[in-house]
Amino acid sequence: MKSITRLLHFGYHQAMSCIFPVAIFGTLLLTSRIEVPFIHRYDVILLILLTVQYLMYRTGLETLDEIKVICVFHVIGLLLEIYKIRMGSWAYPDPGFTKLLGVPLYSGFMYASVASYMCQIWRRLKMAMTGWPGLAAAGMLGGAIYLNFFTHHFIPDFRWWLTAMVLVVFWRTWIIYRVQDRTYRMPLTLAFIIVGFFIWLAENIATFFNAWKYPDQHESWHLVGFGKISSWFLLVIISVIIVAQLKHVKAGRL
Secondary structure (H helix, E strand, O other), rough: HHHHHHHHHHHHHHHHHOOOHHHHHHHHHHHHHOOOOOHHHHHHHHHHHHHHHHHHHHOOOOHEEEEEHHHHHHHHHHHHHHHHOOOOOOOOOOOOEEOOOOHHHHHHHHHHHHHHHHHHHHHOOEEEEEEEOOHHHHHHHHHHHHHHHHHHHOOOOOHHHHHHHHHHHOOOOOEEEEOOEEEEEEEEHHHHHOOOHHHHHHHHHHHHHOEEEOHHHHHOOOOOOOOOOHHHHHHHHHHHHHHHHHHHHHHHOO
């Protein structure tokens, strides 16, 4: 009986941590089916997501520190989106007033939703880590991963070398989390893979609802290639490095 209660407790906090990502997909679904007069779809999405963030903060579902982390990820994601659009990796074909260099401003929230989930689940399950490699190793690896998203258009793609480096740098790192009165642990690299897979599933939902389109999806929608899981795997690593380091700094202050 206790095992079932713990499972329900774990599922509840996972669901609550996914409120913002679910809001994004719900908004994409609604705006793909319902046209709001006198305003472009991309602008409607941005207004709705800003409202959701405000309500989450006002109701205490997100703290001010978590809002700051989400803003950082919004900027990181927006810069990457602008670059990828310029390189023709994908496109936002619909019009909108809130587009910057061809990229709707709401797109940064899709990256920020990963940070929102990370912050929420960290707080709700009272997470901690053992064997953290430190800011220098983790920061340099995270920077190299982010840089590779830009440079692979001009020089060889080092994602598989970077993936190997992840296994080396984080091989001793475990996540510790608590579900009611029990403490569990998981290798951090396994958590990277699991979250990356679910983001890949979310990406398929997003492209299905025309959040953006890859070049080979303009004629008709089809499943995003499995190779994208590796990209999201690496993006999750950047997210965890930033969130974990911020949590570490805050814990040190307290």
